[in-house]
Amino acid sequence: MLFNSYEFIFLFLPITLLGYYLITKKKLQLWFLFFSSVFFYAYWSTTYVFLLLFTVVLDFYIANRIYYSKTQRARKALLLTSMIANLSILGFFKYYNFFADSLNGLFSTVGVHPSLLPTFNLILPIGISFYTFQSMSYVIDVYRRTSDAHAHLLEFAGYVTLFPHQISGPLVRHNTIVPQLEASSTYLFHSENFWKGCYFFVFGLAKKMLIADRIAAVVDPLVANMGQASNAEAILAMFGYTTQLYFDFSGYSDMAVGLGLMMNIQFPQNFNSPYKSRSITEFWQRWHISLSSWLRDYLYISLGGNRAGYLKTYRNLLLTMAIGGFWHGANWTYLVWGVFHGGILAVERFCKDQKWNIIRSSAVSWILTFLLVNIGWVFFRAHSVAQAGEWLKKVFLLNGALTWDLSFIALKHKDRFFGALVVGIAIALFARNTWQISFKPSAKNALLLAFMFVICLMYMGEESPFLYFQF
Structure with missing residues (x-):
């Protein structure tokens, strides 16, 4: 769904804003915002929305494990798990076919079968580069001890999936957005x-x-x-x-x-x-x-x-x-x-x-x-x-x-x-x-x-x- 489309401006946006402000309980407002953001992404792909949610859940729980781990070895192993998982997903969808084609071309010049490496008909998950970097930065911050682990999955999920920045940024930090999602004043209408x-x-x-x-x-x-x-x-x-x-x-x-x-x-x-x-x-x-x-x-x-x-x-x-x-x-x-x-x-x-x-x-x-x-x-x-x-x-x-x-x-x-x-x-x-x-x-x-x-x-x-x- 494009910001510059009729369905966004005249349907999704007014419905989301009305629901956001008409609901009077903070927790329910945040749930509504989260589901609206998930719907916004699922409007493009109901399949890849699960990839987005997997990234959210994985990094939230890994960051929490890092925060409570007592040994540096365990902390480092958890950080590597997050980075390998995130970068493997990003690398497969975004770069696998590119490297396969490049290597196949190189192989063909030296007489090797030009289709040695298979390629796949992949659709790049929209926004994957942005939400991967945002989610990873949280894990890295917790590992570096420059941030505490967030207490609730909902606030973190709201941060990563938040529809205004979901697809193309800005590449916002968790310590900028999550505190706002936790504050009660955020959910009150402010005319200015x-x-x-x-x-x-x-x-x-x-x-x-x-x-x-x-x-x-x-x-x-x-x-x-x-x-x-x-x-x-x-x-x-x-x-x-x-x-x-x-x-x-x-x-x-x-x-x-x-x-x-x-x-x-x-x-x-x-x-x-x-x-x-x-x-x-x-x-x-x-x-x-x-x-x-x-x-x-x-x-x-x-x-x-x-x-x-x-x-x-x-x-x-x-x-x-x-x-x-x-x-x-x-x-x-x-x-x-x-x-x-x-x-x-x-x-x-x-x-x-x-x-x-x-x-x-x-x-x-x-x-x-x-x-x-x-x-x-x-x-x-x-x-x-x-x-x-x-x-x-x-x-x-x-x-x-x-x-x-x-x-x-x-x-x-x-x-x-x-x-x-x-x-x-x-x-x-x-x-x-x-x-x-x-x-x-x-x-x-x-x-x-x-x-x-x-x-x-x-x-x-x-x-x-x-x-x-x-x-």
């Missing part, structure tokens, strides 16, 4: 939070429907037919996808934040105007903040962080980003994207360690950072590394034929595309972040929200899944 929630939801919906999807109508066919695209179309596809991805994903995050606020649940900020960054280091402090902080706390620090000297710090940055890239999907393009960012982060850290201030101009730093981010997104979006190479050759005019023809872009989409692209880039680079706008309750603001909402409804029949649903 509800208003702010409507604001975030409608603004996020507008980002998706009015900007991201309008750009996607041109970018998607261009990428699919990059071999026929001109240099100009390749450049437009690059900047278009950069804009599309930001408004699609930050739009989803804003909608998730808004849905949480409607129920008095606070989610962390996930985007902070990332395209205003003046370094890749700053970019990762502003882009998908919940993921970058998760990678820092549970992967980079576990690898040793910056505690073991310069060379190992650079290695840890590279490994963290490579794994973070591959987390997004089973394709070499994601690994290359992660290594690309990890390499730049290592170079920036090296320059900082050496106290080299190579680029003193803020404008030049921003231009270089924005260009590097765009190059990275080419690998992120391309179907293969080879296609990414072909795309970048056209962007940087290395294909030997300078062509500025735009005839491949369908005429009916041109005006919408260019309008959305210009508005999107202007907002991303010059406007205040959604979180910085003080959108107070008033008749004027209510009319503005209603107007934006009606415009979005006009495009509702053309809705498409959010890009991060595939991860």
Whole structure:
């Protein structure tokens, strides 16, 4: 069920909110929210919902066993059990076919039967990368003794399955959400939070429907037919996808934040105007903040962080980003994207360690950072590394034929595309972040929200899944 669909906006959401607030007992409200979230997931797959619930139950009880275990050996064995179980499930559904195909291809080059390893017709469980990381982080925190074990399964299950962040984040922490689910004040109607929630939801919906999807109508066919695209179309596809991805994903995050606020649940900020960054280091402090902080706390620090000297710090940055890239999907393009960012982060850290201030101009730093981010997104979006190479050759005019023809872009989409692209880039680079706008309750603001909402409804029949649903 998509946030930008009729059934969600006009059926699921109002029924859930009414039930949530009309039930007057806290425990029953939490049960209602839990069952609503399970239904939300089961609407997509009644089979894989049991996989989600298995993860919840497994990690809850393992964390409790870790908390009460008296020996380090037992604690470590339980932690490994959780990690092996979680990563095996994630790895099988998300990466098995990829590695089987890659190895079969390798075998065929040396004369071995090309179908030595079987492949399966698997459907990736939606949201598995997100809920697996969230559930694992709880077990790791209990193991590290940075958190107590939660007393009740229901609150933990409510945290992992909570429908606003269930599919594509934000990647929230248990110590942020569970205490809110335990507090009685969460279940009381709060008009100011509800208003702010409507604001975030409608603004996020507008980002998706009015900007991201309008750009996607041109970018998607261009990428699919990059071999026929001109240099100009390749450049437009690059900047278009950069804009599309930001408004699609930050739009989803804003909608998730808004849905949480409607129920008095606070989610962390996930985007902070990332395209205003003046370094890749700053970019990762502003882009998908919940993921970058998760990678820092549970992967980079576990690898040793910056505690073991310069060379190992650079290695840890590279490994963290490579794994973070591959987390997004089973394709070499994601690994290359992660290594690309990890390499730049290592170079920036090296320059900082050496106290080299190579680029003193803020404008030049921003231009270089924005260009590097765009190059990275080419690998992120391309179907293969080879296609990414072909795309970048056209962007940087290395294909030997300078062509500025735009005839491949369908005429009916041109005006919408260019309008959305210009508005999107202007907002991303010059406007205040959604979180910085003080959108107070008033008749004027209510009319503005209603107007934006009606415009979005006009495009509702053309809705498409959010890009991060595939991860």
